[in-house]
Amino acid sequence: MVLVHSYAQAVFFSLMSMTCWGSWANTQKLAAKNWRFELFYWDAVLGLLLFSLLAAFTLGSFGAEPGGRTFLEDIQQADLQSIGYGLLGGVFWNIGDFLIIAAISLTGLAIGFPIGAGLSWLGGTIIGYITEINMTGGSSINPVLLFSGMALGITAIYLNMVAYRRLTSQRKGSSMKGIILAVLGGLSIAPFFTVTMYGIDPAFGLSGTGKLTPYSGVVCFALGAFLSTFVINPIFMAQPVAGEPVKIAEYFKGTLTSHLWGILGGSIWMLGFIMSFISAGQAPTIAYALSNAAPLVAISWGVFAWKEFKDTPEGTNKILTFMFLFFIAALVLIALSKS
Template identity: 90%
Template sequence: MTCWGSWANTQKLAAKNWRFELFYWDVAVGLLLFALLAAFTLGTFGAEPGGRTFLEDIQQADLQSIGYGVLGGVFWNIGSFLISAAISLAGLAIGFPIGAGLAWLGGTILGYITEINTTGSSSSNPVLLFSGMAFGIVAIYLSMVAYRRLASQRKGSSSVKGIVLAVLGGLSIAPFYTVTMYGMDPAFGLSGTGKLTPYSGVVCFALGAFLSTFVINPIFMAHPVDSEPVKITEYFKGTLTSHLWGILGGSIWMLGLVVSFISAGQNSTIAYALSNAAPLVGTSWGVFAWKEFKGAPEGTNKILTFMFLLFIAALVLITLSKS
């Protein structure tokens, strides 16, 4: 939750003139590098007795399991591009909670339905789980209300466009966790062959995200959402610091995915729900660190306070829903 709610800050910490399309090339590199680092360290030296190291796991994996991991990375990558574009237009405190919030809600519901269809039952108490989801929906709505109040003082159409991009990004990201988990073994490689351990799963996921960047990013560069088209030659003019911030951002996000998959086990629905409560963290950065609501109309702070309280209530209920 902390990693997924914080990685987007690196976009703001890069150079002010560093476009998010250029920033994202480095994010894709960071995702793949950290996934490989985790696989060749914890995923190799930490294999349980009777389990498989990373290379052994990849060698025995079937193409279907690998394909699910790669496809999960593609779904996430498309949504992440859209949410990054929304952040560049509407700010971290709005683009992130709307996009990531919808991904959180949609992914949790999809995971619950899949768990029921696969096993015939769920490890979650549906009343508590979906009560938490309801609180999350209201919290996301309040974040949109707060932004509309702030946007009323600004000129331009970036507010509407930013919200639309965030919604589309959230819907694209929603299925990524469930799709990736289809190819993974919840018993960490101890229950059979063909499936992936979490460390191999994240490498396949990162590979899907990395390769799809070469298809998706050129489209965004040629048809940007808020400025002039940008050429790939501009990427090589960036400072070392800007490149490192992007790689760090990808690494932070991938760290979140690694520990989320490790924690999932037989309770992937709850693991996803808790991990994707990242909007609480992301909104906190936008409000308190970046002061995105400074100068907002009177009463906006009360709306934000209620939003935070509802997010916290959602987290508590989701945690208690584990049967």
């Protein structure tokens, strides 16, 4: 299987993961304009599962490390607890994703996204750092650099919120319901990476302890997200927080192009997850912190590709410039935080 063997490689793949996670949602914009997110999501989670299986049967099985296992061999030897952690990680992430989307529909992107993304980023990094200390009896991470970088990243997300507020003269109300949903979504996503990692062999499949390789772990994660969608999405379709209810029959009326964009979106997200996961062997906390700086990429798409800020009031470009500078400084400090 393909693994990461140096910290420099881990940083590179984490940044590539950040790029994937910040880019996958563009595929919804490229689907049909009347294609509701609830319908898009069915294809996205299918893309998650299909791409995880593709990676497991290729990168996770070919060119195996000495003493390592292929995907099928790994699943056969895995214990139920390790598989359960993978499934649970997918459920945590999926619930949080739906809650943040619901929050955005109520409060607007300027409020729902920064709250949800900021909490999941900060909370997940803290959980990962504490877990790493407890599991290894210490950490090679400089906490001052790590959390200084996180502080700069959260500041950058706040500046993004300010810029979006200036963008819309008629802003959606920051209802308490939307804010609560964003907080709950961020808190749900925060532990997903660490929970999934609990089922992964620290030696990445070389110790034969019943735990999973990273490639088997992401398949379990994707399966947890896929199966939980059959419980979560029908609820949001029947009782959407914004808009009219959506019937499942509408999914089958979608064009082939719209379905393919959703599958591609899920595949891009899963590619990012795989790159982050195989990087975690070198520095799990830093891999999560760098990968989840995805708002930088998402905002870049909005600014440069979709021209979302072209009609903003004077002074907005200055806010965006400082936002990008804070984000870049955050990434540098987080990458340098490994002693």
